[in-house]
Amino acid sequence: MLNTLLITGTDTEAGKTVLTTALAAYWQKYYPQRSWGIMKPIQSGIGDREWYQKLFALEQSAEEITPLYFQAPLAPPIAAARENRQVDLAVVWQALSKLRSQRDFVLVEALGGLGSPVTEELTVADLAGEWRLPTVLVVPVRLGAIAQAVANVALARQSRINLKGIVLNCVQRRTDAEIADWTPQQLIQSLTNTPVLGCLPYLDNLTDLDKLAQVASDLDWETLTL
Template sequence: MLNALLITGTDTEAGKTVLTTTLAAYWQKYYPQRSWGIMKPIQSGIGDREWYQQLFALEQSAEEITPLYFQAPLAPPIAAARENRQVDLAVVWQTLSELRSRRDFVLIEALGGLGSPITDELTVADLAGKWRLPTVLVVPVRLGAIAQAVANVALARQTRVNLKGIVLNCIQSYSDAEIADWTPPDLIQSLTNTPVLGCLPYLDNLNDLDKLAQVASNLDLETLQLSYRRD
C-alpha cells in the first residue's frame, strides 16, 4: 500500500486538481477509518489550497497543506523573487515527512506540469525523482494528447520518476469516439510502456463527493496500490 502519491500533469489545467479531489473523495468514502491528508507543496496565488479547505474537513493547518505560498500566480522562482524570498524546499520536505508519518496516506498535488520550474535549477520532474515519490501523470483528452504523453513520460524516465501510471482526463464533454480517437489507451501504453489507469469523464460539479468517489472506483486503483480489501 502506498503511503503517498504525487499527482502531476502534462501542463497547467491538465486536471491534477480533478484527480486529486476524486481520489480524496474515494478515500474519504471507502476508508473512513483511515487517516489521510492533502498537500499542495508550493502554491502561487489563490487556488487549490483554498479549494481543499472548503471541500474537505482536513485536520491540517494552511501551512501543512501548503508549506510555501506566494502571492503572485506565477512560476515559483519568479513569484518568490517578487517577494525577495527563496523557494525553500527543505521546509516542504520536512512538512511532507511529518505529515506522512502521521497519516496512512497523503495525496500531493504538484504545481503546473511535470516540466514546470520549482527553482532556477529544478523542475517538478526533478523533485519527484529526487524525493522518490510514486507519481501519476494526468493527460488531458484533446488533439495532441498522445505526443504530450510520450514527451512527458520521456522526461519522467530521464529524471528517474517512479511513474505508476497515466490517467486521462476529459477537460470538456467529449463523445466516446472523440476520446478513442484522441487518446487511445492501447497506443499510449505501447508508446510509453506505462499503464493507462483509466479516463475521468468531464465533471462539471466537483462538489458531489459521492459521484467523485464512484468515478475514482472505476480507475485501476489496484495498480496504484490505493485499494485495501473491503470486507
C-alpha cells in the first residue's frame, strides 16, 4: 500500500493545504487503527504547520512536522539568506525517512508549485523526482487551468516524478458549467496522459473534518494507491 504521498500544485494558491487536510481527515476517520503523519518539509513564515497542529492531534513535534523553518514568508533560498543560513536538505531527508519508518502513511505538503525554488539550484520538481516521492498535482479550477495542467505534467515528466494523478480544486465557488468548461477532465487526461482523480468542491469551512473526509472519499483511491 502507498506509504508516502507528496501533494504539490501548479502554484502557491492551488489548494495543496485543502487536499492535504482532506486526505488526513479521511485517513483519520477510515483507518483509525493505522498511524499517519504530516510533513511540511520547508516553511517560510507562519502557515501550514500551525494549521495542522491546530486541526489534528498530531503526535509530532514542530520540528518533526517542519524540519526547516524560516521567518520571512519568501522562497526558501531567499528566506534562508536573510537569516545567514543554508537550506539543508539533508536535515529534511533524515526527518522524512524517520517519519516514514515510524508511520503507516505520511502526507507531505510541498511548498509552492512544482517549479518553486527549494535551493538556488533545485525546485520542488527536482526534489520529488530525486527522492522518488509518489506525487499528486493539485490544479485549481479557473480559466487557464488546462494549460497549467499540461505545463506542470510536462515538468513532472522531465523530472521523472512518479505522478499518481491530478486533483482539481475549486478555490472559489464554481458552477458545474464552469468546472466542465474550464477543467474538462477527459481533455486534461488526454493532453497529459495522466488520470484526473476527482474534483474538490469549494469548502467554506475547512475545519469540518467529517466533510473533508467525505470529500476525500470521493476521489479515485484505487488509481491513487496503485
